[in-house]
Amino acid sequence: MQRIEAVVFDWGGVLIDNPASPLMDYCARTFGVSVQQYTQAHDRHGEAFQKGWITEETFWQRVCGDLSRPLPRADSLWGQAFRAVYRPRAEVSALAGRLHGRGYKTALLSNTEAPAMKFFLELGPPMFDAAVFSCAEGVCKPQREIYEIAGRELATPADRCILIDDRFAFVEGAWNAGMKGVVYESVAQVRRELAALGVETE
Known part of the structure; x- marks a missing residue:
């Protein structure tokens, strides 16, 4: 693997x-x-x-x-x-920050509109190496192209990337693009599934 x-x-x-x-x-x-x-x-x-x-x-x-x-x-x-x-989940942001601190590349991949993208860029969360938005790319999850764009932004082969998303169809899109994927249910569940794939979350 x-x-x-x-x-x-x-x-x-x-x-x-x-x-x-x-x-x-x-x-x-x-x-x-x-x-x-x-x-x-x-x-x-x-x-x-x-x-x-x-x-x-x-x-x-x-x-x-x-x-x-x-x-x-x-x-x-x-x-x-x-x-x-807007209601952020501090525990998920903390997980992203820990992964980034451990040397993993991290990115945001979102189907969203230009005003929401502007808000994200204003926030400027420091734990992300890249941010990919459908409104800027002209394609949405689960279209293959948007996952490929994320991989290019991270300069990482698809089979070394994993997507965490709450929608099965979008995780399935990641699988079809060659990525790994986890359907989000809770932070604890995501940590377990990442650990099973060899990702150090603590």
């Missing part, structure tokens, strides 16, 4: 509480519609926004057109909403 040299972390659902439902709630309240109504409109245009194919301005024009609501007043409603619902 090849020695693991790099550990790649998902953001929402691993490093932070999954923001998806709170974001839908926040935006639905902002527009005065039901969560179901907002989610349906969001889902029609969210993939293009997440892949960086459209700007936030265009995204809201389309969503508000579907909802028959005026455009938001905020310069970046998505950025405002993301900051409002």
